[in-house]
Amino acid sequence: MKTLLIENSTDIGSLAVADDGIILARRQFLKAGDLAGRIQEILAVFGVPHEIVVGTGPGSYTGLRVAAAMALGLETALERVAFGCPSVFGYPQECYHVVGDARLGTVFFASIAKRQLVRGPELLPAEEFRALQPGLGDAPLFANGPVRGFQDLQIVRPEAEHLVRCRAAFTRTLEPLYLKEPHINMRSPQ
Structure with a gap:
């Protein structure tokens, strides 16, 4: 079973493709805008995966939301199931x-x-x-x-390729793991 893995909880994101747990490819990206291009590269070489796994944090609010949105989009477009997995499992x-x-x-x-x-x-x-x-x-x-x-x-930043070994932690929710409410600085009244 081919799995596309996405991890974007830190300043350096990663992608991997695994087939029955064996890593076939790894890619890194530095900006959320690079994620789509890296996924296109992976799909062009390895085809459509059977499932998608995305790291859910904790970590960068923006990075987690971008990765979750990408996984949801792929789930819909490719008609494949997507899972969330805590990013703390992204280590060997x-x-x-x-x-x-x-x-x-x-x-x-x-x-x-x-x-x-x-x-x-x-x-x-x-x-x-x-x-x-x-x-x-x-x-x-x-x-x-x-x-x-x-x-x-x-x-040591978590990497997508290691999430594949933690299937017991997969969930059907892709909602980022937030440990506190977002901190927002409000402008003071003039």
């Missing part, structure tokens, strides 16, 4: 932790063991995460991008 390891900057002094945090979520993704105050770090054990800790106040973290 079986056991690890992921942290990301959620702004305003907060981070998101998740722990994965044997490719299963065992904690989170949850929103934490940055200081609570700092206190949590020493007890995380031997599993690697990845930041999905720069995290304010934690410059020593290893930055």
